[in-house]
Amino acid sequence: MCVVCGTNDETEYCKRHQSAYENLVKTYDIWQRATELSWDEYLGKVIENEFTGFWAMEVAQRLKTKKG
Numbered sequence: 836m837c838v839v840c841g842t843n844d845e846t847e848y849c850k851r852h853q854s855a856y857e858n859l860v861k862t863y864d865i866w867q868r869a870t871e872l873s874w875d876e877y878l879g880k881v882i883e884n885e886f887t888g889f890w891a892m893e894v895a896q897r898l899k900t901k902k903g
């Protein structure tokens with residue numbers, strides 16, 4: 836079941852949230868080469884960014900509130 840939207844899938848994320856998640860990780864990789872941003876700070880920036888896509892926003896918000 837998708838942990839974000841609850842879609843009945845066998846994986847942690849449904850297809851849309853999975854691809855949004857992968858994009859977040861990829862972008863963080865690039866950012867990290869240029870900045871000293873931690874994963875958590877990066878997620879904060881993604882959430883604050885009005886141009887962040889809907890699916891990526893949902894994933895980022897969930898990752899940010901998740902402990903551990």
Ligand SMILES: [Zn+2]
Nearest residue numbers: 837840849852
């Ligand atoms: Zn989902």
